[in-house]
Amino acid sequence: MADEMIERESHKGPVRLRRGHLETSTTDQRLLDSRGPGEWVHTDPWRVLRIQAEFVEGFGALAELGPAVSIFGSARIKPDDPTYEKTRLIAEKLCQRGYGIITGGGPGVMEAANRGASECGGVSVGLGIELPHEQGLNDWVDLGINFRYFFVRKTMFVKYAQGYVVMPGGFGTMDELFEALTLAQTQKVTSFPIVLFDTAYWGGLIDWLRDTMLQSSKINAPDLDMLKLTDDVDEAVEFFDAVAPG
Numbered sequence: 677m678a679d680e681m682i683e684r685e686s687h688k689g690p691v692r693l694r695r696g697h698l699e700t701s702t703t704d705q706r707l708l709d710s711r712g713p714g715e716w717v718h719t720d721p722w723r724v725l726r727i728q729a730e731f732v733e734g735f736g737a738l739a740e741l742g743p744a745v746s747i748f749g750s751a752r753i754k755p756d757d758p759t760y761e762k763t764r765l766i767a768e769k770l771c772q773r774g775y776g777i778i779t780g781g782g783p784g785v786m787e788a789a790n791r792g793a794s795e796c797g798g799v800s801v802g803l804g805i806e807l808p809h810e811q812g813l814n815d816w817v818d819l820g821i822n823f824r825y826f827f828v829r830k831t832m833f834v835k836y837a838q839g840y841v842v843m844p845g846g847f848g849t850m851d852e853l854f855e856a857l858t859l860a861q862t863q864k865v866t867s868f869p870i871v872l873f874d875t876a877y878w879g880g881l882i883d884w885l886r887d888t889m890l891q892s893s894k895i896n897a898p899d900l901d902m903l904k905l906t907d908d909v910d911e912a913v914e915f916f917d918a919v920a921p922g
């Protein structure tokens with residue numbers, strides 16, 4: 677009888693192992709008994725798990741955030757720059773209207789925005805990013821998460837904000853602005869108001885978008901409708917009334 681010849685068998689989920697396929701140790705034993713070479717932690721499959729873990733941490737920490745506005749702008753301005761005080765004021769006024777403030781958690785405009793929110797007693801979120809020259813989160817972040825991956829962090833800015841305020845800034849700020857414009861244009865997000873604050877700084881860009889990009893049919897007129905260009909703190913804040921909380 678064939679059955680009599682089978683002395684042992686083991687199961688791995690739906691897989692049945694007999695004779696030469698039988699293993700002499702358990703999965704737990706193999707995990708705990710050996711360290712083995714460590715290069716695999718630098719492989720893409722392992723990175724995928726780290727990326728997944730970052731999404732899980734971010735979604736978990738921000739799930740109950742409530743209405744919020746993300747504020748972007750230069751990491752390089754100092755507190756004596758007039759933009760710093762304007763940013764602080766915008767964050768404070770948004771906070772008084774019930775919005776939490778989300779920033780990149782760094783210095784400059786980010787610090788000013790977190791400061792405005794924190795001093796007003798509101799929700800002050802900083803989504804930091806691991807950089808070669810570590811800056812750490814600014815002192816006014818009350819709920820902070822440090823990300824390894826830019827694209828995971830950028831998902832959080834969009835997902836947990838009802839709109840953006842974009843202060844004068846450089847490449848990082850432009851990246852955040854144009855990602856939101858692209859997501860809205862392709863209808864990946866709906867109703868996403870964006871304030872561009874400081875007409876002297878952003879006016880040239882708006883002119884170019886309208887006179888060159890739109891004029892040569894690379895975008896459509898409604899693509900520009902969600903942008904509000906202003907120098908006025910109250911006007912900037914009131915622009916979000918269309919999506920006001922409560």
Ligand SMILES: C/C(=C\CNc1ncnc2c1ncn2[C@@H]1O[C@H](COP(=O)(O)O)[C@@H](O)[C@H]1O)CO
Pocket residue numbers: 747748749750751752779780781782783786804805807811844845846847848849850852
């Ligand atoms: C270069 C300096 C600090 C870098 N620290 C940053 N920390 C957090 N987030 C940052 C940092 N630098 C850029 N960002 C992101 O991009 C936007 C600002 O970039 P820009 O090029 O200055 O416009 C900002 O909104 C962040 O999300 C200064 O010592």
